[in-house]
Amino acid sequence: MSAVAVVAAVLAVAGGVGVIASRRPVRSVLSLLLTLLSLAVLFIGLGAEFIGLIQIIVYAGAVMVLFVFVISLLSAKNEPLERPVSLLPGQERWGGVAAAVLAVLLIVAGLRHAYPAARSVFDGYGAVRAFGEALFYEHVFVLQLAALLLMVAVVGVVILIARRS
Amino acid sequence: MNDLWISLVQSLILIVALLTVFAGMTLVERKLLGYFHLRVGPTRTGPWGLAQPIADAIKAFVKEDVIPAGADKFVFRLAPVISVFTALAVWSVIPVGPPVEIGGRVIPLQVADPAGGALVALAFTSLHIYGVSLAGWASQSKYSLLGAMRAAAQLISYELSMAMSILGVFMLAGSLRLADIVAAQSDVAFIWLQPVGFLIFFIAGVAEVARMPFDLPEAETELVAGYSTEYSGMRFAMFMMAEYLGMMSVSAMVTLLYLKGWHGPAFLPPVAWFLVKVAALLFVFIWLRATFVRVRYDRLMDFGWKVMLPLSFLNLVVTAAGVALWG
Incomplete structure (x- = not known):
């Protein structure tokens, strides 16, 4: 695993945390943008160059722009939410449990090399x-x-x- | 590791060169606008006003940097950085000439040469909008917000036609790598095969960098200075920088995609041909500014969605049929 992939993965997770932890909607959008860009880096690192670029052009460059457009109109005043609002009451703890289980599975799988070795792909794969x-x-x-x-x-x-x- | 060092040095040279050209271009634009208006432009700073960019730079550096009390300070500081970064990053994939051989090594005249080079340029262009729209929102001023809203709608609308028109070039060249696209034009420039695509790409390019007649996000007569109203000093200068870098990259892309890139009669070296063509297109940008008045907002949107986009689709279908029948 290259250093670039590690940095991109950490940034992607940090962005994901930022989306739900931020109290200002525009900052949430920025965090989501960070996640999308980091995922694009991961795609490109995996040889899926075209998917990575389309990820930037379509999701980061168009879809998220509309998010910024709508959110900055709706929350034109720069005021953070007064208290953390729970939009999914009762589901948070189950989400936490699911995330923990998934994390354990991923770590175990990674440690055991559960994934088959990467197939040798043809020249120009992902282009x-x-x-x-x-x-x-x-x-x-x-x-x-x-x-x-x-x-x-x-x-x-x-x-x-x-x-x- | 050696290649990494070469790329780093190339990036450094590129950034210094681009910022120098930016400084020079602010002067050339003011002088040219002066001549267009039957004035003389800046004359007091050195011969022909040559020291004007230096004076402007000093002014931008020493001016008080105001951040409005209600602003989201982090986003306010981030926005100009995003603008300049995306504008510079487009240039990382733009080749300014054929590869040269220095000391037995073949060195490409571009920082990176990915297979999807043209798409990388489009991707960074599409991110440019965040600088503008975040600046407008973070300033917490109604003029800034209006400018940001206009910018978001305008840039998304024209980006579509831009991407659609570029597809015709991809089909003719059979590649997305910019050097391959230039090589495919060694006989005939794509402007002759793609006249409609060329016009759409250039018009959309003018709209993408929000220059006259599409400078509605700034629109100083109605919105003070649009998204950059609350910015001062160096941060304001960074938006200027992004705008000029954007003009340069649109000109470079038009040169590479439609005007044979660095090919030209042999009395000039290839890199010089590239620069001459880019300079000519930059002149057109300034010419447009001196000639046209700003279009009304609803007409801008109508033009983008009802004229540019259908035309670019038509161009795509005709090109595809042409390539399938005679390609």
């Missing part, structure tokens, strides 16, 4: 060409289904907006 070939030759049916799903969502949005006026 745009290989990604495109997998997407448009092997998995083209799933791709079309996903496109249909997105189209339904877009039509739904248009109908909802049109109904209001």
Whole structure:
């Protein structure tokens, strides 16, 4: 495991903690951004260059911008929440238990080398060409289904907006 | 390890060069705007006003750095850093010329050469918006917030057309690596094969760096200075820096994607051709500023979504058909 991967992993976890620990919504968004960027670094480190870049362009560069847009409009005043509000009453402790179990499993798995050794991948694995070939030759049916799903969502949005006026 | 050192030295040279060009460009822009307006521009600081950037830099450094009382101080300080960082980072993948051989080593004239170079440039461009919108929110001023809102909507809208128009180039070149894209243009520049894509990319580029006629996030006649209203001193200068670096990277990307990059008649070395083309595009940026008035906000959005985006889709389909039939 390279130093870059360790740093990116630590930053990703720190960002995740920041999302739920921060009292200011905009800081939560910034933390989420940190997590997304760290995940992109991890993707690129694993050889999935295209996924990593798309992660930055789509999630960090577009989706999160809309988050910033909405949150900075809704909480235009820079005031922290007065007390930590529990949005999921009663679920936090179970979340903590689940996280602890998962952590134990991961550590045990890591110690035991439960994962099979990485298969030797072909040259250019994870690059745009290989990604495109997998997407448009092997998995083209799933791709079309996903496109249909997105189209339904877009039509739904248009109908909802049109109904209001 | 040696390669890492070479990259570090390259980054250092690149940053110093970019910031020097930025300083020079502020003067050139003021002089050119002066001539466009039948004025003379700065003249009092040295011959031809040459010391004006130095005077500006000293002014930015010694000016009082005001942070508004209600501001989110951390985000307020972070925003200009994000702006400058993303604007500089785009340049890490931009090749300024073919690889050169120094002392038996082949050294590429770019800091990093990933297979998805053009996508990396797009990725950093897409992150630039955080500097602007966070600055606007953290300032806790209505003008700043309005500027930030406009910036977020404008940049997202035009980024779409920008990405769509660049796809045509990818299809023609069959690669996302910027050096490959330049190599693919050794016969004919992509501007002749992709005239519509070129126009869309350049217009979207002007909108991405929020320059006249798309400078609504700043819009000094209505929003004081938009997202940067509450900034002063060096932090304000950092936003200026990001804007000029953005102009330079858009010009460099247009040069690489559509204007044959560093190819040109042999009487100039390749790097010089690259710089000449970038300089010519920067002149166009200033020319636009001197020529056009600011567009109205609703027209800006209409233009982005109803003209630019459909056109870029059409360009994509026509290019794909062309590549499939004759490629």
